[in-house]
Amino acid sequence: MAHARRVTLQDIAAAVGLSVNTVSRALTGKDQVSEETRAMIKAVADRLGYVPNTMARSLVLGQVMTIGVVITNPSNPFYARLISAIEQRGRVHGYSMLLMVSEENPDNERRAVESMMRWGVDGAIVVPVQAGDDHWRRLIDSGTRVVLVNRDLSDVDCDFAGIDYERSAYEASLHLLDTGVDSMYLFEEDLRISTVAARIDGFTRAVTERGLPADAVRVLRVPTRRHEASTLPWEAAESYDLARSVVAGLPDNCGILLGNDYFALGLYRALREAGRRIPDDVRIVGFGDDTFAGYLDPALSSVRLPSEQLGTAAVDQLLARLADRATRTPRVTAFYPTELVVRASSAGPAVVPAPAPAARRTRARTRQGSS
Missing domain, CATH: 3.40.50.2300 (Response regulator)
Structure with a gap:
Protein backbone atom coordinates (compact mmCIF):
# COMPACT_ATOMS: atom_id res chain seq x y z
CA MET A 1 0.00 0.00 0.00
CA ALA A 2 1.38 3.39 -0.98
CA HIS A 3 1.69 5.92 1.82
CA ALA A 4 1.20 9.65 1.31
CA ARG A 5 4.39 11.66 1.57
CA ARG A 6 4.61 14.29 4.29
CA VAL A 7 4.14 17.82 2.91
CA THR A 8 7.31 19.90 3.40
CA LEU A 9 8.19 23.59 3.37
CA GLN A 10 9.76 22.98 -0.04
CA ASP A 11 6.38 21.81 -1.38
CA ILE A 12 4.67 24.96 -0.12
CA ALA A 13 7.46 27.17 -1.49
CA ALA A 14 7.09 25.57 -4.94
CA ALA A 15 3.32 26.04 -4.84
CA VAL A 16 3.48 29.76 -3.96
CA GLY A 17 6.63 30.61 -5.96
CA LEU A 18 8.57 31.93 -2.97
CA SER A 19 11.69 30.85 -1.11
CA VAL A 20 11.69 28.24 1.61
CA ASN A 21 12.98 30.89 4.06
CA THR A 22 10.04 33.17 3.30
CA VAL A 23 7.58 30.31 3.78
CA SER A 24 9.23 29.35 7.07
CA ARG A 25 9.13 32.91 8.37
CA ALA A 26 5.48 33.24 7.42
CA LEU A 27 4.42 30.03 9.17
CA THR A 28 6.43 30.75 12.33
CA GLY A 29 5.05 34.28 12.71
CA LYS A 30 8.26 36.18 11.96
CA ASP A 31 7.86 39.91 11.32
CA GLN A 32 9.68 40.09 7.98
CA VAL A 33 6.65 38.84 6.05
CA SER A 34 3.62 40.98 5.15
CA GLU A 35 0.23 39.95 6.48
CA GLU A 36 -1.07 39.47 2.93
CA THR A 37 1.78 37.12 2.05
CA ARG A 38 1.47 35.30 5.36
CA ALA A 39 -2.26 34.71 4.83
CA MET A 40 -1.65 33.42 1.29
CA ILE A 41 1.10 31.02 2.41
CA LYS A 42 -0.99 29.73 5.32
CA ALA A 43 -3.95 29.11 3.02
CA VAL A 44 -1.77 27.05 0.67
CA ALA A 45 -0.23 25.16 3.60
CA ASP A 46 -3.69 24.30 4.89
CA ARG A 47 -4.85 23.19 1.44
CA LEU A 48 -1.81 20.90 1.03
CA GLY A 49 -2.26 19.47 4.55
CA TYR A 50 1.03 20.75 5.96
CA VAL A 51 1.80 19.80 9.57
CA PRO A 52 4.95 21.28 11.19
CA ASN A 53 7.69 18.77 12.00
CA THR A 54 8.02 19.34 15.72
CA MET A 55 11.03 17.04 16.05
CA ALA A 56 12.94 18.96 13.39
CA ARG A 57 12.02 22.25 15.02
CA SER A 58 13.16 20.92 18.38
CA LEU A 59 16.57 20.03 16.95
CA VAL A 60 16.96 23.52 15.51
CA LEU A 61 15.79 25.38 18.62
CA GLY A 62 17.22 23.01 21.23
CA GLN A 63 13.73 22.62 22.71
CA VAL A 64 11.18 19.78 22.63
CA MET A 65 8.31 22.31 22.82
CA THR A 66 6.69 20.34 25.64
CA ILE A 67 5.56 21.45 29.10
CA GLY A 68 5.31 18.81 31.81
CA VAL A 69 2.23 19.25 34.01
CA VAL A 70 1.92 17.38 37.31
CA ILE A 71 -1.28 17.61 39.34
CA THR A 72 -2.61 15.78 42.38
CA ASN A 73 -6.31 15.27 41.72
CA PRO A 74 -7.91 15.12 38.25
CA SER A 75 -11.40 14.66 39.72
CA ASN A 76 -11.30 18.16 41.23
CA PRO A 77 -13.09 20.61 38.88
CA PHE A 78 -10.60 23.30 39.87
CA TYR A 79 -7.73 21.26 38.46
CA ALA A 80 -9.72 20.31 35.36
CA ARG A 81 -10.13 24.01 34.56
CA LEU A 82 -6.49 24.67 35.45
CA ILE A 83 -5.28 21.95 33.05
CA SER A 84 -7.49 23.30 30.26
CA ALA A 85 -6.09 26.81 30.72
CA ILE A 86 -2.50 25.53 30.70
CA GLU A 87 -3.09 23.50 27.55
CA GLN A 88 -4.77 26.37 25.72
CA ARG A 89 -2.11 28.92 26.65
CA GLY A 90 0.72 26.56 25.81
CA ARG A 91 -0.83 25.71 22.44
CA VAL A 92 -0.90 29.40 21.48
CA HIS A 93 2.90 29.40 21.84
CA GLY A 94 3.43 26.07 20.07
CA TYR A 95 3.86 23.90 23.18
CA SER A 96 2.35 20.49 23.83
CA MET A 97 1.48 19.24 27.32
CA LEU A 98 2.70 16.07 29.03
CA LEU A 99 0.20 15.45 31.85
CA MET A 100 0.96 13.29 34.90
CA VAL A 101 -1.04 12.66 38.10
CA SER A 102 0.55 12.10 41.52
CA GLU A 103 -2.65 11.13 43.42
CA GLU A 104 -1.17 12.84 46.51
CA ASN A 105 1.50 10.12 46.50
CA PRO A 106 5.17 11.18 46.90
CA ASP A 107 6.39 8.06 45.06
CA ASN A 108 4.16 8.83 42.08
CA GLU A 109 5.47 12.38 42.12
CA ARG A 110 9.09 11.20 42.05
CA ARG A 111 8.29 8.92 39.11
CA ALA A 112 6.76 11.90 37.32
CA VAL A 113 10.00 13.84 37.81
CA GLU A 114 12.00 10.92 36.42
CA SER A 115 9.70 10.77 33.39
CA MET A 116 10.14 14.48 32.71
CA MET A 117 13.91 14.15 32.94
CA ARG A 118 13.83 11.23 30.47
CA TRP A 119 11.59 13.12 28.05
CA GLY A 120 13.60 16.29 28.48
CA VAL A 121 10.61 18.64 28.80
CA ASP A 122 11.38 22.34 28.44
CA GLY A 123 9.68 23.22 31.70
CA ALA A 124 7.20 21.99 34.28
CA ILE A 125 4.05 23.38 35.93
CA VAL A 126 3.42 21.54 39.17
CA VAL A 127 0.87 21.18 41.97
CA PRO A 128 3.16 19.52 44.53
CA VAL A 129 2.24 16.83 47.04
CA GLN A 130 4.17 18.76 49.73
CA ALA A 131 5.86 15.67 51.11
CA GLY A 132 9.52 16.20 50.26
CA ASP A 133 11.20 18.34 47.63
CA ASP A 134 14.55 16.69 46.77
CA HIS A 135 13.22 15.43 43.43
CA TRP A 136 12.11 18.92 42.44
CA ARG A 137 15.53 20.29 43.31
CA ARG A 138 17.07 17.59 41.12
CA LEU A 139 14.83 18.53 38.19
CA ILE A 140 15.68 22.21 38.55
CA ASP A 141 19.40 21.45 38.86
CA SER A 142 19.16 19.56 35.56
CA GLY A 143 18.24 22.83 33.86
CA THR A 144 14.45 22.42 33.72
CA ARG A 145 12.45 25.49 34.67
CA VAL A 146 9.62 24.84 37.15
CA VAL A 147 6.60 26.89 38.22
CA LEU A 148 4.64 25.72 41.27
CA VAL A 149 0.88 26.28 41.23
CA ASN A 150 -1.67 26.47 44.06
CA ARG A 151 0.64 24.85 46.64
CA ASP A 152 4.08 26.23 47.38
CA LEU A 153 7.41 24.70 48.38
CA SER A 154 9.05 27.77 49.85
CA ASP A 155 12.50 26.18 50.07
CA VAL A 156 12.59 25.32 46.35
CA ASP A 157 14.09 28.02 44.12
CA CYS A 158 11.37 28.41 41.48
CA ASP A 159 8.41 30.65 40.73
CA PHE A 160 5.00 30.23 42.35
CA ALA A 161 1.52 31.19 41.12
CA GLY A 162 -1.19 30.75 43.70
CA ILE A 163 -4.22 31.86 45.63
CA ASP A 164 -4.28 33.47 49.06
CA SER A 307 -8.38 28.61 37.96
CA GLU A 308 -8.22 29.79 34.34
CA GLN A 309 -6.26 32.91 35.25
CA LEU A 310 -3.90 30.85 37.38
CA GLY A 311 -3.19 28.35 34.57
CA THR A 312 -2.58 31.10 32.02
CA ALA A 313 -0.31 33.00 34.39
CA ALA A 314 1.72 29.87 35.20
CA VAL A 315 2.41 29.29 31.50
CA ASP A 316 3.40 32.93 31.02
CA GLN A 317 5.75 32.78 34.02
CA LEU A 318 7.32 29.59 32.69
CA LEU A 319 7.77 30.94 29.15
CA ALA A 320 9.36 34.11 30.54
CA ARG A 321 11.90 31.94 32.35
CA LEU A 322 12.54 29.84 29.22
CA ALA A 323 13.09 32.97 27.14
CA ASP A 324 15.76 34.19 29.55
CA ARG A 325 17.53 31.02 30.65
CA ALA A 326 20.84 32.72 31.30
CA THR A 327 19.45 35.18 33.86
CA ARG A 328 19.25 34.08 37.48
CA THR A 329 16.66 36.44 38.97
CA PRO A 330 14.96 35.87 42.36
CA ARG A 331 11.87 33.66 42.50
CA VAL A 332 8.58 35.38 41.74
CA THR A 333 5.61 34.68 44.00
CA ALA A 334 2.28 35.84 42.57
CA PHE A 335 -1.19 35.58 44.10
CA TYR A 336 -4.37 35.93 42.04
CA PRO A 337 -7.72 37.21 43.32
Whole structure:
Protein backbone atom coordinates (compact mmCIF):
# COMPACT_ATOMS: atom_id res chain seq x y z
CA MET A 1 0.00 0.00 0.00
CA ALA A 2 1.38 3.39 -0.98
CA HIS A 3 1.69 5.92 1.82
CA ALA A 4 1.20 9.65 1.31
CA ARG A 5 4.39 11.66 1.57
CA ARG A 6 4.61 14.29 4.29
CA VAL A 7 4.14 17.82 2.91
CA THR A 8 7.31 19.90 3.40
CA LEU A 9 8.19 23.59 3.37
CA GLN A 10 9.76 22.98 -0.04
CA ASP A 11 6.38 21.81 -1.38
CA ILE A 12 4.67 24.96 -0.12
CA ALA A 13 7.46 27.17 -1.49
CA ALA A 14 7.09 25.57 -4.94
CA ALA A 15 3.32 26.04 -4.84
CA VAL A 16 3.48 29.76 -3.96
CA GLY A 17 6.63 30.61 -5.96
CA LEU A 18 8.57 31.93 -2.97
CA SER A 19 11.69 30.85 -1.11
CA VAL A 20 11.69 28.24 1.61
CA ASN A 21 12.98 30.89 4.06
CA THR A 22 10.04 33.17 3.30
CA VAL A 23 7.58 30.31 3.78
CA SER A 24 9.23 29.35 7.07
CA ARG A 25 9.13 32.91 8.37
CA ALA A 26 5.48 33.24 7.42
CA LEU A 27 4.42 30.03 9.17
CA THR A 28 6.43 30.75 12.33
CA GLY A 29 5.05 34.28 12.71
CA LYS A 30 8.26 36.18 11.96
CA ASP A 31 7.86 39.91 11.32
CA GLN A 32 9.68 40.09 7.98
CA VAL A 33 6.65 38.84 6.05
CA SER A 34 3.62 40.98 5.15
CA GLU A 35 0.23 39.95 6.48
CA GLU A 36 -1.07 39.47 2.93
CA THR A 37 1.78 37.12 2.05
CA ARG A 38 1.47 35.30 5.36
CA ALA A 39 -2.26 34.71 4.83
CA MET A 40 -1.65 33.42 1.29
CA ILE A 41 1.10 31.02 2.41
CA LYS A 42 -0.99 29.73 5.32
CA ALA A 43 -3.95 29.11 3.02
CA VAL A 44 -1.77 27.05 0.67
CA ALA A 45 -0.23 25.16 3.60
CA ASP A 46 -3.69 24.30 4.89
CA ARG A 47 -4.85 23.19 1.44
CA LEU A 48 -1.81 20.90 1.03
CA GLY A 49 -2.26 19.47 4.55
CA TYR A 50 1.03 20.75 5.96
CA VAL A 51 1.80 19.80 9.57
CA PRO A 52 4.95 21.28 11.19
CA ASN A 53 7.69 18.77 12.00
CA THR A 54 8.02 19.34 15.72
CA MET A 55 11.03 17.04 16.05
CA ALA A 56 12.94 18.96 13.39
CA ARG A 57 12.02 22.25 15.02
CA SER A 58 13.16 20.92 18.38
CA LEU A 59 16.57 20.03 16.95
CA VAL A 60 16.96 23.52 15.51
CA LEU A 61 15.79 25.38 18.62
CA GLY A 62 17.22 23.01 21.23
CA GLN A 63 13.73 22.62 22.71
CA VAL A 64 11.18 19.78 22.63
CA MET A 65 8.31 22.31 22.82
CA THR A 66 6.69 20.34 25.64
CA ILE A 67 5.56 21.45 29.10
CA GLY A 68 5.31 18.81 31.81
CA VAL A 69 2.23 19.25 34.01
CA VAL A 70 1.92 17.38 37.31
CA ILE A 71 -1.28 17.61 39.34
CA THR A 72 -2.61 15.78 42.38
CA ASN A 73 -6.31 15.27 41.72
CA PRO A 74 -7.91 15.12 38.25
CA SER A 75 -11.40 14.66 39.72
CA ASN A 76 -11.30 18.16 41.23
CA PRO A 77 -13.09 20.61 38.88
CA PHE A 78 -10.60 23.30 39.87
CA TYR A 79 -7.73 21.26 38.46
CA ALA A 80 -9.72 20.31 35.36
CA ARG A 81 -10.13 24.01 34.56
CA LEU A 82 -6.49 24.67 35.45
CA ILE A 83 -5.28 21.95 33.05
CA SER A 84 -7.49 23.30 30.26
CA ALA A 85 -6.09 26.81 30.72
CA ILE A 86 -2.50 25.53 30.70
CA GLU A 87 -3.09 23.50 27.55
CA GLN A 88 -4.77 26.37 25.72
CA ARG A 89 -2.11 28.92 26.65
CA GLY A 90 0.72 26.56 25.81
CA ARG A 91 -0.83 25.71 22.44
CA VAL A 92 -0.90 29.40 21.48
CA HIS A 93 2.90 29.40 21.84
CA GLY A 94 3.43 26.07 20.07
CA TYR A 95 3.86 23.90 23.18
CA SER A 96 2.35 20.49 23.83
CA MET A 97 1.48 19.24 27.32
CA LEU A 98 2.70 16.07 29.03
CA LEU A 99 0.20 15.45 31.85
CA MET A 100 0.96 13.29 34.90
CA VAL A 101 -1.04 12.66 38.10
CA SER A 102 0.55 12.10 41.52
CA GLU A 103 -2.65 11.13 43.42
CA GLU A 104 -1.17 12.84 46.51
CA ASN A 105 1.50 10.12 46.50
CA PRO A 106 5.17 11.18 46.90
CA ASP A 107 6.39 8.06 45.06
CA ASN A 108 4.16 8.83 42.08
CA GLU A 109 5.47 12.38 42.12
CA ARG A 110 9.09 11.20 42.05
CA ARG A 111 8.29 8.92 39.11
CA ALA A 112 6.76 11.90 37.32
CA VAL A 113 10.00 13.84 37.81
CA GLU A 114 12.00 10.92 36.42
CA SER A 115 9.70 10.77 33.39
CA MET A 116 10.14 14.48 32.71
CA MET A 117 13.91 14.15 32.94
CA ARG A 118 13.83 11.23 30.47
CA TRP A 119 11.59 13.12 28.05
CA GLY A 120 13.60 16.29 28.48
CA VAL A 121 10.61 18.64 28.80
CA ASP A 122 11.38 22.34 28.44
CA GLY A 123 9.68 23.22 31.70
CA ALA A 124 7.20 21.99 34.28
CA ILE A 125 4.05 23.38 35.93
CA VAL A 126 3.42 21.54 39.17
CA VAL A 127 0.87 21.18 41.97
CA PRO A 128 3.16 19.52 44.53
CA VAL A 129 2.24 16.83 47.04
CA GLN A 130 4.17 18.76 49.73
CA ALA A 131 5.86 15.67 51.11
CA GLY A 132 9.52 16.20 50.26
CA ASP A 133 11.20 18.34 47.63
CA ASP A 134 14.55 16.69 46.77
CA HIS A 135 13.22 15.43 43.43
CA TRP A 136 12.11 18.92 42.44
CA ARG A 137 15.53 20.29 43.31
CA ARG A 138 17.07 17.59 41.12
CA LEU A 139 14.83 18.53 38.19
CA ILE A 140 15.68 22.21 38.55
CA ASP A 141 19.40 21.45 38.86
CA SER A 142 19.16 19.56 35.56
CA GLY A 143 18.24 22.83 33.86
CA THR A 144 14.45 22.42 33.72
CA ARG A 145 12.45 25.49 34.67
CA VAL A 146 9.62 24.84 37.15
CA VAL A 147 6.60 26.89 38.22
CA LEU A 148 4.64 25.72 41.27
CA VAL A 149 0.88 26.28 41.23
CA ASN A 150 -1.67 26.47 44.06
CA ARG A 151 0.64 24.85 46.64
CA ASP A 152 4.08 26.23 47.38
CA LEU A 153 7.41 24.70 48.38
CA SER A 154 9.05 27.77 49.85
CA ASP A 155 12.50 26.18 50.07
CA VAL A 156 12.59 25.32 46.35
CA ASP A 157 14.09 28.02 44.12
CA CYS A 158 11.37 28.41 41.48
CA ASP A 159 8.41 30.65 40.73
CA PHE A 160 5.00 30.23 42.35
CA ALA A 161 1.52 31.19 41.12
CA GLY A 162 -1.19 30.75 43.70
CA ILE A 163 -4.22 31.86 45.63
CA ASP A 164 -4.28 33.47 49.06
CA TYR A 165 -6.56 30.88 50.69
CA GLU A 166 -6.07 32.34 54.14
CA ARG A 167 -7.38 35.74 53.09
CA SER A 168 -10.22 34.22 51.04
CA ALA A 169 -11.46 32.13 53.98
CA TYR A 170 -11.06 35.13 56.28
CA GLU A 171 -13.25 37.29 54.03
CA ALA A 172 -15.86 34.56 53.56
CA SER A 173 -16.01 34.09 57.34
CA LEU A 174 -16.42 37.83 57.87
CA HIS A 175 -19.31 37.79 55.42
CA LEU A 176 -21.08 35.14 57.50
CA LEU A 177 -20.36 37.03 60.70
CA ASP A 178 -21.68 40.24 59.13
CA THR A 179 -25.08 38.56 58.69
CA GLY A 180 -25.36 38.32 62.46
CA VAL A 181 -24.55 34.66 63.16
CA ASP A 182 -23.34 34.00 66.71
CA SER A 183 -21.61 30.65 66.16
CA MET A 184 -19.32 29.44 63.37
CA TYR A 185 -18.43 26.00 62.00
CA LEU A 186 -15.85 25.06 59.38
CA PHE A 187 -16.18 21.81 57.42
CA GLU A 188 -12.72 21.10 56.02
CA GLU A 189 -11.19 18.16 54.22
CA ASP A 190 -9.05 15.76 56.23
CA LEU A 191 -5.85 16.35 54.24
CA ARG A 192 -2.61 17.79 55.62
CA ILE A 193 -1.89 20.24 52.80
CA SER A 194 -1.18 23.97 52.77
CA THR A 195 -4.46 25.02 51.12
CA VAL A 196 -6.50 23.34 53.86
CA ALA A 197 -4.28 24.77 56.62
CA ALA A 198 -4.56 28.26 55.11
CA ARG A 199 -8.37 28.14 55.07
CA ILE A 200 -8.39 27.04 58.70
CA ASP A 201 -6.08 29.95 59.56
CA GLY A 202 -8.32 32.45 57.77
CA PHE A 203 -11.44 31.12 59.48
CA THR A 204 -9.74 31.19 62.88
CA ARG A 205 -8.50 34.75 62.39
CA ALA A 206 -11.97 36.00 61.52
CA VAL A 207 -13.78 34.44 64.50
CA THR A 208 -10.99 35.53 66.85
CA GLU A 209 -11.12 39.13 65.66
CA ARG A 210 -14.89 39.19 66.10
CA GLY A 211 -14.57 37.80 69.62
CA LEU A 212 -16.63 34.63 69.29
CA PRO A 213 -16.24 32.45 72.39
CA ALA A 214 -14.39 29.18 71.95
CA ASP A 215 -17.50 27.09 72.56
CA ALA A 216 -19.21 28.82 69.60
CA VAL A 217 -16.53 27.81 67.10
CA ARG A 218 -15.79 24.35 65.69
CA VAL A 219 -13.48 23.05 62.97
CA LEU A 220 -14.71 19.68 61.68
CA ARG A 221 -12.64 17.41 59.46
CA VAL A 222 -14.59 15.66 56.70
CA PRO A 223 -13.19 12.12 56.12
CA THR A 224 -11.93 11.71 52.58
CA ARG A 225 -11.40 8.78 50.24
CA ARG A 226 -8.53 10.73 48.72
CA HIS A 227 -6.23 9.14 51.30
CA GLU A 228 -6.64 6.04 49.12
CA ALA A 229 -6.25 7.83 45.77
CA SER A 230 -6.82 11.41 44.70
CA THR A 231 -8.57 10.16 41.57
CA LEU A 232 -11.48 9.06 43.76
CA PRO A 233 -14.01 11.92 43.55
CA TRP A 234 -15.60 13.56 46.53
CA GLU A 235 -18.80 11.88 47.64
CA ALA A 236 -21.79 13.60 49.21
CA ALA A 237 -21.94 10.76 51.74
CA GLU A 238 -18.71 11.97 53.36
CA SER A 239 -20.12 15.36 54.42
CA TYR A 240 -23.63 13.93 54.94
CA ASP A 241 -22.43 11.43 57.56
CA LEU A 242 -20.45 14.10 59.39
CA ALA A 243 -23.28 16.65 59.23
CA ARG A 244 -25.82 14.13 60.49
CA SER A 245 -23.64 13.49 63.54
CA VAL A 246 -23.57 17.17 64.55
CA VAL A 247 -26.77 18.69 63.17
CA ALA A 248 -28.87 17.87 66.23
CA GLY A 249 -26.56 19.96 68.40
CA LEU A 250 -26.13 22.73 65.86
CA PRO A 251 -27.13 26.05 67.45
CA ASP A 252 -29.66 28.33 65.76
CA ASN A 253 -28.27 31.32 63.90
CA CYS A 254 -25.14 29.41 62.93
CA GLY A 255 -22.73 30.13 60.09
CA ILE A 256 -20.93 27.31 58.25
CA LEU A 257 -17.93 27.72 55.95
CA LEU A 258 -17.21 24.74 53.67
CA GLY A 259 -13.73 23.87 52.39
CA ASN A 260 -15.31 22.95 49.05
CA ASP A 261 -18.73 23.15 47.45
CA TYR A 262 -19.17 19.37 47.34
CA PHE A 263 -19.59 19.31 51.11
CA ALA A 264 -22.83 21.27 50.62
CA LEU A 265 -24.46 18.29 48.88
CA GLY A 266 -24.40 16.18 52.03
CA LEU A 267 -24.85 19.08 54.44
CA TYR A 268 -28.00 20.36 52.74
CA ARG A 269 -29.66 16.95 52.99
CA ALA A 270 -28.73 16.49 56.64
CA LEU A 271 -30.08 19.94 57.54
CA ARG A 272 -33.31 19.36 55.61
CA GLU A 273 -33.88 16.01 57.32
CA ALA A 274 -33.39 17.70 60.71
CA GLY A 275 -35.86 20.45 59.85
CA ARG A 276 -33.18 23.16 59.85
CA ARG A 277 -33.75 25.94 57.32
CA ILE A 278 -31.16 27.66 55.11
CA PRO A 279 -30.57 30.59 55.55
CA ASP A 280 -33.09 31.19 58.38
CA ASP A 281 -31.43 28.86 60.90
CA VAL A 282 -28.07 28.18 59.25
CA ARG A 283 -26.12 30.29 56.74
CA ILE A 284 -23.58 28.64 54.48
CA VAL A 285 -20.69 29.64 52.21
CA GLY A 286 -18.80 27.14 50.05
CA PHE A 287 -15.43 27.22 48.33
CA GLY A 288 -14.81 26.81 44.60
CA ASP A 289 -18.05 28.14 43.06
CA ASP A 290 -18.53 24.93 41.13
CA THR A 291 -21.11 24.84 38.35
CA PHE A 292 -23.82 23.30 40.52
CA ALA A 293 -23.53 25.91 43.32
CA GLY A 294 -26.07 28.25 41.82
CA TYR A 295 -28.55 25.41 41.21
CA LEU A 296 -28.80 24.13 44.78
CA ASP A 297 -31.89 25.07 46.76
CA PRO A 298 -31.20 27.59 48.14
CA ALA A 299 -28.40 28.67 45.79
CA LEU A 300 -25.01 28.34 47.49
CA SER A 301 -22.82 31.34 48.21
CA SER A 302 -19.25 30.42 47.33
CA VAL A 303 -15.71 31.70 46.87
CA ARG A 304 -14.91 31.73 43.16
CA LEU A 305 -11.35 30.60 42.40
CA PRO A 306 -9.39 31.98 39.44
CA SER A 307 -8.38 28.61 37.96
CA GLU A 308 -8.22 29.79 34.34
CA GLN A 309 -6.26 32.91 35.25
CA LEU A 310 -3.90 30.85 37.38
CA GLY A 311 -3.19 28.35 34.57
CA THR A 312 -2.58 31.10 32.02
CA ALA A 313 -0.31 33.00 34.39
CA ALA A 314 1.72 29.87 35.20
CA VAL A 315 2.41 29.29 31.50
CA ASP A 316 3.40 32.93 31.02
CA GLN A 317 5.75 32.78 34.02
CA LEU A 318 7.32 29.59 32.69
CA LEU A 319 7.77 30.94 29.15
CA ALA A 320 9.36 34.11 30.54
CA ARG A 321 11.90 31.94 32.35
CA LEU A 322 12.54 29.84 29.22
CA ALA A 323 13.09 32.97 27.14
CA ASP A 324 15.76 34.19 29.55
CA ARG A 325 17.53 31.02 30.65
CA ALA A 326 20.84 32.72 31.30
CA THR A 327 19.45 35.18 33.86
CA ARG A 328 19.25 34.08 37.48
CA THR A 329 16.66 36.44 38.97
CA PRO A 330 14.96 35.87 42.36
CA ARG A 331 11.87 33.66 42.50
CA VAL A 332 8.58 35.38 41.74
CA THR A 333 5.61 34.68 44.00
CA ALA A 334 2.28 35.84 42.57
CA PHE A 335 -1.19 35.58 44.10
CA TYR A 336 -4.37 35.93 42.04
CA PRO A 337 -7.72 37.21 43.32
CA THR A 338 -10.76 35.28 44.44
CA GLU A 339 -14.31 36.59 44.47
CA LEU A 340 -17.03 35.95 47.02
CA VAL A 341 -20.25 35.20 45.13
CA VAL A 342 -23.13 35.85 47.52
CA ARG A 343 -26.33 33.87 46.93
CA ALA A 344 -29.37 32.85 48.98
CA SER A 345 -27.61 30.38 51.31
CA SER A 346 -25.95 33.21 53.27
CA ALA A 347 -28.40 36.03 52.64
CA GLY A 348 -29.39 36.63 56.23
CA PRO A 349 -30.15 40.01 57.82
CA ALA A 350 -27.17 42.33 57.72
CA VAL A 351 -25.72 43.80 60.90
CA VAL A 352 -23.20 46.57 61.44
CA PRO A 353 -19.79 44.87 61.18
CA ALA A 354 -16.84 45.36 63.47
CA PRO A 355 -14.37 48.05 62.34
CA ALA A 356 -13.02 47.83 58.79
CA PRO A 357 -13.29 44.26 57.55
CA ALA A 358 -11.12 43.54 54.52
CA ALA A 359 -12.53 44.05 51.01
CA ARG A 360 -14.50 41.14 49.66
CA ARG A 361 -12.24 40.83 46.60
CA THR A 362 -8.52 40.28 47.04
CA ARG A 363 -6.16 41.93 44.62
CA ALA A 364 -3.50 40.15 42.60
CA ARG A 365 -0.07 40.87 43.97
CA THR A 366 3.40 39.82 42.99
CA ARG A 367 6.58 39.98 44.96
CA GLN A 368 10.21 39.14 44.32
CA GLY A 369 12.21 36.97 46.65
CA SER A 370 11.57 34.00 48.88
CA SER A 371 8.13 33.35 50.34
